Amino acid sequence: MKQLISLKINGESHEVWTSTHKTLLEVLREDLRLTGTKHGCELGECGACSVLIDGESILSCLVLPVEVQRRDIQTIEGLAETGSSGADVKSHPLQTAFAEQGASQCGYCSPAMLMTAKALLDKNPNPDSQEIRQALSGTLCRCTGYSKIIEAVEQAAAEVQKGAALG
Amino acid sequence: MAKKLKAVNDFQANLIWIGKSWAQVDGLAKAKGETVYADDMFLPRMLYAKMLRSPHPHARIKSIDVSRALKRPGVVAVMTGKELPIPFGILPVSQDEEALCVEKVRMIGDPVAAVAAIDEETAEAALEDIVVEYEILPSILSIEEGLKELEESELADAQIHKYADSGNIHKQVALEFGDTESGFAEADFLREELFYYEGNTHLPMEQHSAVGQHGADGRVTLWSSTQTPHYVHRALAKVLEMPASQIRVIATPVGGGFGGKTDPFQHEIVVCKLAMMTGRPVKMTLTREEVFYTHRGRHPVLMWVKAGMKSDGSITALHFRNFLDGGAYGSYGVASTFYTGALQTVTYPIANYKFEAMRVFTNKAPCGPKRGHGTPQPRFALEVLLDKFAEDLNLDPAELRLRHLIPDNSLTVNHLTVTTNGLGECIRKVTEASKFKQKRTASISGKGFGLGCGSYLSGAGLPIYWNKMPHSGVQIKIDRGGGVTVFCGSTDIGQGSNSVLAGIVAEELGIHLQHVIVVTADTDLTPVDLGSYSSRVTLMTGNAAIAAARPLREKILTAASEVLKIPAGELTIRNGNIGKLNSSGERVSFEDAVQWAETKFGTLGSVGSYTPPRRGGKFKGAGVGPSPNYSYSACVAEVTCDAETGLYRVDKIWLAHDIGQAINEKLVIGQVEGSVYMGLSEAMMEEQVYRTGKSGSSGIAGPAGLHKIPSMLDYKSLTSLDMPEVETILVETHDPEGPYGAKEAGQGPLLPVMPAIANAIYNAVGVRVDEVPITPEKIFQGLQDLNKGKSGRIGPKKFPNVTFPEPLHIDPPSSG
Numbered sequence: 001m002k003q004l005i006s007l008k009i010n011g012e013s014h015e016v017w018t019s020t021h022k023t024l025l026e027v028l029r030e031d032l033r034l035t036g037t038k039h040g041c042e043l044g045e046c047g048a049c050s051v052l053i054d055g056e057s058i059l060s061c062l063v064l065p066v067e068v069q070r071r072d073i074q075t076i077e078g079l080a081e082t083g084s085s086g087a088d089v090k091s092h093p094l095q096t097a098f099a100e101q102g103a104s105q106c107g108y109c110s111p112a113m114l115m116t117a118k119a120l121l122d123k124n125p126n127p128d129s130q131e132i133r134q135a136l137s138g139t140l141c142r143c144t145g146y147s148k149i150i151e152a153v154e155q156a157a158a159e160v161q162k163g164a165a166l167g
Numbered sequence: 168m169a170k171k172l173k174a175v176n177d178f179q180a181n182l183i184w185i186g187k188s189w190a191q192v193d194g195l196a197k198a199k200g201e202t203v204y205a206d207d208m209f210l211p212r213m214l215y216a217k218m219l220r221s222p223h224p225h226a227r228i229k230s231i232d233v234s235r236a237l238k239r240p241g242v243v244a245v246m247t248g249k250e251l252p253i254p255f256g257i258l259p260v261s262q263d264e265e266a267l268c269v270e271k272v273r274m275i276g277d278p279v280a281a282v283a284a285i286d287e288e289t290a291e292a293a294l295e296d297i298v299v300e301y302e303i304l305p306s307i308l309s310i311e312e313g314l315k316e317l318e319e320s321e322l323a324d325a326q327i328h329k330y331a332d333s334g335n336i337h338k339q340v341a342l343e344f345g346d347t348e349s350g351f352a353e354a355d356f357l358r359e360e361l362f363y364y365e366g367n368t369h370l371p372m373e374q375h376s377a378v379g380q381h382g383a384d385g386r387v388t389l390w391s392s393t394q395t396p397h398y399v400h401r402a403l404a405k406v407l408e409m410p411a412s413q414i415r416v417i418a419t420p421v422g423g424g425f426g427g428k429t430d431p432f433q434h435e436i437v438v439c440k441l442a443m444m445t446g447r448p449v450k451m452t453l454t455r456e457e458v459f460y461t462h463r464g465r466h467p468v469l470m471w472v473k474a475g476m477k478s479d480g481s482i483t484a485l486h487f488r489n490f491l492d493g494g495a496y497g498s499y500g501v502a503s504t505f506y507t508g509a510l511q512t513v514t515y516p517i518a519n520y521k522f523e524a525m526r527v528f529t530n531k532a533p534c535g536p537k538r539g540h541g542t543p544q545p546r547f548a549l550e551v552l553l554d555k556f557a558e559d560l561n562l563d564p565a566e567l568r569l570r571h572l573i574p575d576n577s578l579t580v581n582h583l584t585v586t587t588n589g590l591g592e593c594i595r596k597v598t599e600a601s602k603f604k605q606k607r608t609a610s611i612s613g614k615g616f617g618l619g620c621g622s623y624l625s626g627a628g629l630p631i632y633w634n635k636m637p638h639s640g641v642q643i644k645i646d647r648g649g650g651v652t653v654f655c656g657s658t659d660i661g662q663g664s665n666s667v668l669a670g671i672v673a674e675e676l677g678i679h680l681q682h683v684i685v686v687t688a689d690t691d692l693t694p695v696d697l698g699s700y701s702s703r704v705t706l707m708t709g710n711a712a713i714a715a716a717r718p719l720r721e722k723i724l725t726a727a728s729e730v731l732k733i734p735a736g737e738l739t740i741r742n743g744n745i746g747k748l749n750s751s752g753e754r755v756s757f758e759d760a761v762q763w764a765e766t767k768f769g770t771l772g773s774v775g776s777y778t779p780p781r782r783g784g785k786f787k788g789a790g791v792g793p794s795p796n797y798s799y800s801a802c803v804a805e806v807t808c809d810a811e812t813g814l815y816r817v818d819k820i821w822l823a824h825d826i827g828q829a830i831n832e833k834l835v836i837g838q839v840e841g842s843v844y845m846g847l848s849e850a851m852m853e854e855q856v857y858r859t860g861k862s863g864s865s866g867i868a869g870p871a872g873l874h875k876i877p878s879m880l881d882y883k884s885l886t887s888l889d890m891p892e893v894e895t896i897l898v899e900t901h902d903p904e905g906p907y908g909a910k911e912a913g914q915g916p917l918l919p920v921m922p923a924i925a926n927a928i929y930n931a932v933g934v935r936v937d938e939v940p941i942t943p944e945k946i947f948q949g950l951q952d953l954n955k956g957k958s959g960r961i962g963p964k965k966f967p968n969v970t971f972p973e974p975l976h977i978d979p980p981s982s983g
Contacts, residue, residue: 035207036200038422040372041455045879048372076200091199099194102837106661107197108372108422114198133887140879142372142423143661145844146887148837 005065009034010078011086016065024068025049025060028075036076036111040140047139050112051075055123057116057138076111079118093159094118094152103152105143112139117153121160129154183741184670184680185907188833191666192685193420193659205376205392205419210448213378214243214283216441217290217451218434219297220460221272221279224308224530224872225327225862226301228271231280236296241289244444245297247280251440255402257395257430257535259632261337261497263328266406266436271304273327273495274530275873276460278433283441283449306530306862306872307335310469310490313527314967327495327528337493337526338501341974342508342788344580345519350484354475356559360552361471361963363938364544366492367853368464369537370884373422375461376452379438387439388415394424394660395431395698398631400690402431403439411690414439418688421699424660425845426536429700430463430498459877463535464855466503466526467492468544471966476556480567484519487511487545490967491526491534498535500526502791506541509792511549512579513622514590514799515571519979520580523971530872531857536700538845539914542623543921547939550619550922554929564618564926565598578980582784586796587900589825590620593801596896597823601803607930613810615931620801621918624794625827625904625911626703628779637776639707640694641715643672645771649743649758651676651683653715656696657708658688662913663834664704670830671709671906675716676723677740678757694774702911705830706795707777709906714775722771726764727755780904786977795904798911799825802843802919808931813946815928816891817847820920823896827910832897838912839895844885846920852883852940937962 001021007014009032016031025042028034028051040046042061049060052074079095080088094114097103104110113136120127120135127135132153133146141149196202233245248267256262268279280297284290305325307313317325317334331337351357377391387409393399396418404411421428434451441449453461469490475483489507493500508522539546557564572591578584598604598618607616630638642654653672659665669683686692696708720740727745728735731753739748746754765771783793802822808815820843829835860871876882901908921939929935934949937960945961953959 029207030209033209035203038204038373039206040374041879043455043878043880046372046455080199091195095195095198098198099190102191102194102663102833104191104194104197104661105663105837105841106372106421106423107193107202108204108661110197111200133890137886137888140372140884140886142370142425142845142884143841144837145840145893146890147840147893150887 003066006069007065007073008070009073010075020066022065023061024063024065027065028060034075034077038108038111048109048112050116050139052115052119055119057119074115076114079114092118094156097152097156097159101148101152101155103144103148109139109141113141113149117156121157125160125164126157182674184674186829186832189670189680189831191663191834192669192680193665202420204373204422205378205390206452208378208390208450210378210380213448213450214285214441214445215287215290216281216283216438216449217287217294218278218437219280219294221275221277223272223301223303224275224306224870225304226272227304228268228279229300229302232298233280236282236293239289239293239296241285242282242293243285243447244283244441245280246440246444251406251436253406253408255406255431256497257398257499257631258497258501260501263330263497264433266433266440274532276457276532277495281437281441283445303863308529308531308857308859308872310492310527311967313492313529314490314525314969327530331528335528337497337528338504339525339972340504340508340788341523341971342786342977343521343974344977345979347484347486347519347521350519351475353477354483355478356476356556357473358552358555359473360548361937361966362548362551363963364468364547365939366465366467366534366855367849368459368462368855369425369427370879370882371423371425371427374453374455374458375428375432375434376450377435377438378448378450379442380448381442381446386413386415387443388417389435389439390417390419391435392421392428393418393435394421394429394658394700396658396688396690397656397695397698399431399435403436406436407439415691418658421658421660424699425538426540426700427463429536429698432461455879456877459874460532462494462532462855463498465537465543465849466534466541468507469963469966470545470548472548472552474552478560480560480562480570482515482517482571485511485517486521489524489545491524492529493526494529494531494533496533498533500534503534503536503541505788505791507545509581510542510622510624511545512581513573513583513585513797514620515568516573517580521974523974525969532874538842539623539917540701543918546621546918547921547925550919551925551937554926563604565594565603568620569594580979581792582789582980583792584782586904587827587902588799589898589900590622590799590801592898593799593823593825594620596898597801597803597821600894600896601805601821603803611933613808613931615806615808615927615929617804617923617925617927617930618801619919619921619923619926621915622797622799623702623911623915623918625706625796625798626779626794627701628782628793629790630697637711637778638703639696639711640774640776641708641711642694642774643715643719643772645719645761647762647765649682649761651678652686653683653712654686654693655708656688656693657704658699660699662699662838663831664699664708666834667705667830668708668712671712672716675713676720678743702914705909705911706905707779709830709909711775711777713906714777715773716775718773719771722768723760723764726767727760730763731755784977786975796827796902796910798827798915800916800919802923804923804927806924806927806931808928808946810932810950813943813950815943815946817924819892819894821894821896822916823898824912824916825898825900825910826912827902827905828899828908829897830907830909835897835912836895839916840893842914842916843893843920844890846917847924848885850921850924850939850941851885852942854940933959935960
């Protein structure tokens with residue numbers, strides 16, 4: 001059965017005519033071609049498909065789009081800072097920090113790690129390393145041993161703090 | 168956290184990129200979600216494919232009826248193995264796989280038919296329309312069953328592959344270097360030990376995925392998450408019966424490999440054939456469960472080791488006898504078998520060495536190369552064994568090893584050439600940093616320190632298929648605008664090989680990294696590089712890149728010399744400018760000099776290639792083990808173990824790695840940390856295990872031979888909360904074979920981790936776990952054993968009594 005579903009993704013409205021049983025992950029990737037969001041199991045085990053829904057990091061493979069209509073969905077494609085026109089202005093400090101620290105090796109878990117880290121920093125701008133470990137513990141990474149990811153989140157937190165102080 | 172020890176000389180002081188830390192060239196794209204992995208591809212009119220897989224571990228296929236599937240709306244094509252009967256496999260000696268099984272299935276998960284449909288859901292539903300009639304055959308599910316001799320009458324049903332050496336023994340090896348018996352006679356201490364190393368899998372975050380397309384020009388293009396596009400290219404040409412010139416293989420960015428995407432795979436061949444049958448692009452992405460069946464991971468290995476040692480700690484003789492549980496297909500198994508014997512010799516001198524091994528076929532997912540390929544298992548045994556000997560000799564385990572190290576520029580007992588060995592420095596640094604000698608006490612306190620060491624090759628000395636061509640090729644073209652494009656078949660699997668390539672070319676041409684464009688892993692565009700396996704890329708593509716860049720540098724300097732009227736020998740390129748070496752006088756931009764060079768010489772392009780030196784002995788089997796150079800690693804683990812429950816925590820890991828010369832320090836540290844993580848995870852918890860039981864039996868949870876835990880929740884791996892602090896120390900030995908002196912970093916640092924944990928647990932609570940994984944349950948059993956006044960050793964107790972063939976006797980190099 002298909003249905004017209006209204007989704008607000010990265011600040012933009014999308015009307016999608018799609019099967020009601022498809023997951024948010026599938027609709028993002030297959031219907032909207034927002035392929036930045038990844039999948040590693042589609043069973044809610046690996047964390048690779050995390051997106052933000054109203055600021056919370058949620059596994060998109062366990063969400064039906066009808067449940068999240070008109071809510072604020074944010075994916076990796078919307079993480080960069082945008083201007084009022086919708087143009088990307090600059091990378092989010094988390095993205096810069098991930099690149100600089102070598103927090104992405106294969107990069108496949110990066111979108112989920114980044115979105116989950118953003119949810120953390122939005123709530124707790126100055127997390128300690130244990131809080132970062134706790135926040136990211138639902139997303140698996142097989143390349144880095146997590147060290148560089150944690151260092152990148154720490155760097156970004158410092159960056160965000162500095163920005164806030166200047167602002 | 169990392170420290171680096173560096174021998175500074177003039178050459179190094181002048182390097183701009185090499186040895187420094189810079190961001191991966193594709194790092195920001197990954198952090199922005201821009202990187203297009205195979206499953207992110209959507210082509211117009213693309214179909215989706217699924218494969219029907221066997222529910223039986225071993226069965227004859229009597230018939231397959233696909234007629235109902237073909238009638239399902241949305242299904243565009245259905246195929247069976249009859250469409251592609253030509254077998255393939257990564258090694259020429261084991262071409263034993265079929266795109267879809269024809270006569271029989273050899274494991275649960277073996278594919279028998281494939282469907283292409285307008286969407287994944289329809290394809291999956293259509294699999295249920297296919298009717299397969301099977302005749303169940305006896306299944307072989309353990310090393311012991313695989314070793315059983317088969318009567319002539321049993322062969323037809325119970326033999327998994329007809330080409331096996333005998334019965335279900337795929338491959339047997341027996342080599343003796345020197346005279347081990349006389350070596351044992353000279354020893355003051357003798358030990359005979361059994362060890363077991365459970366199998367485990369790569370678990371890449373990205374499931375395998377491939378897209379096939381058959382173009383209007385008749386050519387087939389495959390995009391695939393593969394570590395070895397060149398070998399996939401060869402397999403496709405063979406199975407599709409097409410000239411290789413009509414096939415293009417593009418390795419998409421690999422979302423985690425670790426050796427698991429190094430074979431040519433069924434789904435890669437099937438999508439190409441379905442694209443040819445339908446005239447439409449076809450994609451197949453494996454589910455996580457299917458990835459567990461595809462496997463090619465760590466072989467379970469049962470080991471018997473006998474070693475003799477003099478009271479000074481020198482090893483008089485070592486005898487390894489290994490049984491490998493190979494699973495249903497050959498894969499890299501013959502190489503894996505040799506690797507369980509080849510590299511024990513490159514760390515400490517061994518006077519006499521005997522190595523015997525058998526790999527058996529079993530009806531389980533095929534094993535192959537996982538990070539460390541065949542060496543983690545025997546290295547675990549050897550390093551735990553040395554810990555036991557240290558106790559016999561009442562010596563510090565670090566001291567025992569430091570007394571006996573393979574010297575630089577020497578030959579091992581099995582004829583491997585060691586150019587530089589930084590192990591001594593690694594042991595000294597890692598024990599100093601961890602205060603190993605001060606903190607490690609003999610008393611049982613629940614706190615333990617353990618040491619482990621290891622060595623790995625920087626690239627296999629021989630290619631997978633016999634030829635004398637280069638192992639890596641690099642092509643460079645320079646645009647008039649100063650942009651430098653580097654073409655190479657190497658494949659970035661996250662280890663940073665694209666960054667290594669760009670950094671080396673930037674260094675050689677004296678320009679900024681941002682002017683170097685890297686085009687890799689595309690058989691139409693890039694010269695052959697054998698692929699991302701055996702830790703070969705930095706050394707081999709690095710050397711090829713230097714070879715390609717230097718003639719261009721010469722041309723640019725020559726042209727600049729004529730215009731500037733300064734002898735070329737007095738000029739250099741630095742920071743994108745050409746000027747005098749002493750920085751005096753006029754400077755011109757790289758871009759201007761490139762235009763002068765193009766005016767003088769014509770279009771600027773060059774090629775460079777690298778072939779490893781021919782080394783190794785002359786005996787059969789000497790092809791596995793030689794490498795241009797070997798990396799060395801030493802690891803100290805600190806653990807806290809509860810002496811009642813066996814629960815333990817790893818507090819910290821110190822790892823020193825002989826990298827030769829870091830190309831990009833940050834990426835090297837990333838490889839070390841990733842290796843430590845993967846080593847710890849398999850030391851502590853990872854297991855690829857199957858339901859046991861009588862052949863053909865079936866319990867409530869499924870039949871014997873079924874994977875017990877094919878999911879990321881049940882197959883345990885370390886999370887960010889479990890991962891301890893890692894202190895990395897890089898030791899630089901500046902090896903003459905490596906580019907700027909470099910060695911590998913991707914695999915070696917994993918090797919010492921597992922034995923360091925085992926030795927630390929023993930130091931903490933007095934329990935010897937002579938097997939991997941080292942779980943709290945096993946430690947608990949050991950503690951109970953200790954409480955009963957017994958040894959507290961947990962590990963294999965039985966070893967199959969099998970007669971090995973008479974070994975091939977080879978004289979050690981010194982006596983020849």
